[in-house]
Amino acid sequence: KNASGPSVEELFxxxxxxxxxxLARAITLIESNAEHHFKQAQELLHLLLPHSGKALRIGITGVPGAGKSTFIEAFGSYLCxxxxxxxxxxxxxxxxxSGGSILGDKTRMEQLARNPRAFIRPSPSSGKLxxxxRKTRETMLICEAAGFDVILIETVGVGQSEVIVREMVDFFMLLVLTGAGDELQGMKKGIMELADGICINKADGDNKRNAExxxxxxxxILHFLQPATKGWGTKAYTCSALYEEGIKxxxxxxxxxxxxxxxxxxxAExxxxxxxxxxxxxIIDQLQTDFFYHPVVKDLLPKFENEAIAGSTTVTAAVASLFEKYFEAKN
Ligand code: GDP
Structure with missing residues (x-):
């Protein structure tokens, strides 16, 4: 036991x-940026790893207002x-x-948050993408070891994040709204090609017909797109998260x-x-950090940038010199 809390074995x-x-403490450990926490967290993960992997991992994305939290509340409660x-x-x-997470917020999913079978964790707010x-992935493994059957990972469709979530889930669902005629035209084919299912939400009341x-x-459109998953035909469905229709x-x-x-x-593949x-x-993340935070690079980068901008050197030559200095300093 150490002063700062339970030991790795106790957490395990x-x-x-x-x-x-x-569970909450283990996740806090994972999310911590302190170096001694990092070591403890990795020890804990090492112990838990053989007990992870059994859950079904589902990603859910959609623009703000599409109904993600309402859907997760209904869907999660149904699974419970x-x-x-x-x-x-x-x-x-x-x-x-934005200074605060708008996702995975308990106040957005009050009913589910109270369910003893559910666990809601907001996005780790510190750090780069x-x-x-990493933190979300490792948190997922910990939740699996803790016996959760389904992991729902929510993200806003803003480019990079949905690709990252696609990379960590088995099934990826896109939540959309009706009246999408123009939206459909404008919607990047790319995001539709990531989805294993597209759900048109708010299919209720006057909007039901439109949704269909x-x-x-x-x-x-899906007919002409590359399927996200080999051997699986992505289809569109309708649902009403608010009235809990189409959830089953x-x-x-x-x-x-x-x-x-x-x-x-x-x-498995x-x-x-x-x-x-x-x-x-x-690896790429680590290399980038190592490179850009290296004192030599920090010192020389502005100079090379200015030279490249002024045209006194080519970008390629500037990069080559910078790497040379970096490796020299490392050896
Ligand atoms: P998020 O930003 O994607 O998480 O969207 P929310 O779940 O917060 O929903 C945005 C708004 O749409 C809220 O006012 C919800 O009550 C409403 N809403 C969500 N799902 C439905 C639905 O199925 N039908 C209707 N009529 N309204 C819904």
């Missing part, structure tokens, strides 16, 4: 037995009612700038997906590829 057994307090344990995590690279990425029309439009259908789709991809081997990709991403 606490997390494994599904204790909330240990089936006897499952659900963890909700968030990837929100903007939270540092790479750091948020939108669903058909999406299905027509979404879950059945996810289960169908799981069965199909597990049988074909695509499920993707997880292997994701681990490989994660490793590469972390």
């Amino acid at each position: 057994s606490g997390v494994l037995s599904g204790e909330r307090k240990s 009612s089936l006897g499952m344990k659900v963890a909700v995590l968030a990837v929100d690279p903007s939270s540092k700038i 790479g750091g948020v990425h 029309k939108t669903m058909k439009e999406y299905n027509q 259908n979404v879950w059945n789709t996810v289960k169908d997906f799981e069965e199909t991809t597990k049988k074909s081997g695509v499920f 993707r997880r292997r590829a994701q681990t490989k990709e994660w490793l590469r991403a972390m």
